[in-house]
Amino acid sequence: MSGRHWNEENQRWEETGSGPATMSSPPPPRPDFAPPPTSWPEPELTGPAAPPTGRNRRYALVLVGAAVLGAAVATTVTLVGRGDDPGPDPKPTRAAAATSTPTTSPPGPTASATPSTTSSTTGELPSGYREVTDETGFTLAVPDDWNRTESKQGVFYKSSDKTSLIQVFTIEEPDTTPLASLSTASETLSTANPGYEEVSLEETTAPDGASEAVTDDAAELVYAYDSEELGARRKVVDFSFTAQDGTQYAVLVAGPDTDWPAQRDRLTTVLSRFSPA
Known part of the structure; x- marks a missing residue:
């Protein structure tokens, strides 16, 4: 093979x-x-587009919080004390006078803190009193030598020795009555003032001699407490009422307990010239 x-x-x-x-x-x-x-050839892998020139890549963590909104209110609510200035009263439905002087003055000359006064031409005011048109707009009668101050609690006229005072403010709580307002105030004052005593609380009418602007939709609270400002006992008459224009006011007159009933007599004089703002 x-x-x-x-x-x-x-x-x-x-x-x-x-x-x-x-x-x-x-x-x-x-x-x-x-x-x-x-x-x-190796395939060209398509990646994310390069960022524009001059810009850096950013990584941000955004925290979103839900805002808690309170119920809308029609008026500004402040704390108002009765008696001393300022006085302890955590009641949240009492407000200072609605037309109080703004904190920022408009352009022009600075307004004087001294209220304008109009001397009585009728001779009806007791000796030592004058009629005052307050900066906030309302009118009342006050003792000649008392000085005006203003705070979130309202407008005050005080004696030179600061033992006695007149306080005026509006009641901003909606759907309330003068009696209901004073009843709530008394409950609050009883926990905020040492030695508090509610002497009387009742519906009433405009006192004799009050101006026509003071209607008979009114109530009165009389109370006493130990004043830290005075270092003595103070007695107060707090008169709440609806004015002729529908605004609710509180006019409070305080003084030493030993002066009573001078506080009630002074209240009548104050209201004799009262006119709303």
Whole structure:
């Protein structure tokens, strides 16, 4: 059997058969291995667009809080004390006079803190009193030598020794009556003033001699307490009423307990010239 085969030992092709082996030309050289194929280019991966020149990437954490809104109110509510200025009274429905002087004065000359006064031409005021048109607009009669002050609690006229005072403010609580307002005030005052005593609380009418602006829709609270300002006991008459224009006012007259009933007489004089703002 003849044939050709590659002799690994001799490194040549040889004939297979019965005859002598014949020499053959050396096999062609092995072909060089072809170079590896050119690699495919790496695909371009599309990433996020580069930020605009000059701008940095920002990461912000936004905290959102729900705002708690209180019930809307029609008027500004402040705390008002009765008696001393200021007096402790946490009742939240008492307000200072609604037309109180603004904290920021309008352009122009600074207004004087001294209220304008109009001398009585009728001769009906007791000696030592004058009629005053207050800066807030209302009119009343006050002792000649008493000084005016104003705070969130209302308008005050005080004696020079500060033992006695007149306080005026509006009642801003909606849907209330003079009696209900004074009843609530008495409850509050009883917890805020040492030695508090409610002497009387009742519905009443305009006192004799009061101006026509004071209607008969009124109530009166008389009470006493130990005043830290005086270092003595003070007695107060608190008169709440609806004025002719529908505004509710409180006029409070206080003085030493030993002066009673001068406080009640003074209240009558104050109201004799009262006119709302």
